[in-house]
Amino acid sequence: MKTFKLIKLNVLEGENKDIQKTTIPLIDGLIINREDEANTWLIEAYIEEQYKEYFETIMDKEEEIVLQAKITKSTNQPAMFLVKVIDSNDIGDNSNILFLGKILDHKKDQVENTLKELIEKGYHGEELLQAFKNQVEEAESTT
Incomplete structure (x- = not known):
């Protein structure tokens, strides 16, 4: 197992x-x-009491939700998870919420979609490579 700080x-x-x-x-x-x-x-979030009811409602309905989490450093790209709330506990005046789920890998889909769009626009060979690099740099500068 590997453990990371949830930012x-x-x-x-x-x-x-x-x-x-x-x-x-x-x-x-x-x-x-x-x-x-x-x-x-497994995601463990120690949060203010005011959010506990929201997550307990989701847990009672056994709904899956999508979480976006930044891990280790605030400068890291966020990771997406499809999770269920599996437990909640009171700790003093606050709450501990536990989620269990899977990481969603959108990077592969994003790469495929970007390449498909560029090919449909008529790019090929070195032009395709340069246009792809430009799109990647543009996307990284906006996140």
């Missing part, structure tokens, strides 16, 4: 282009790659 946590809700991102202020948090056959991750 930032967002909940993504909605469908298609109508996605709402809610930032959950963290007091502290950990994220653990369990390195098991199912490739599951």
Whole structure:
């Protein structure tokens, strides 16, 4: 198992282009790659009491939600997870929420989509390579 510090946590809700991102202020948090056959991750978020009811409602409905998490450093790219809330505990005046789920790998899809769009625009050979590099640099500068 590998353990990382959870730096930032967002909940993504909605469908298609109508996605709402809610930032959950963290007091502290950990994220653990369990390195098991199912490739599951455990996320532990220590949060203010006011958010506990929101997550307990999701847990009671056994809903899956999408979390966006920054790990280790605030400058790292966020990782996306499809998770279920598996437990909540009171710790003093605050709450500890446990999530279990899988990391979502969008990078491969993004690369394929970018290449497909550039090919459809007529790029090929060295032009395709240069246009792809430009798009990657542009995308990195906006995140």
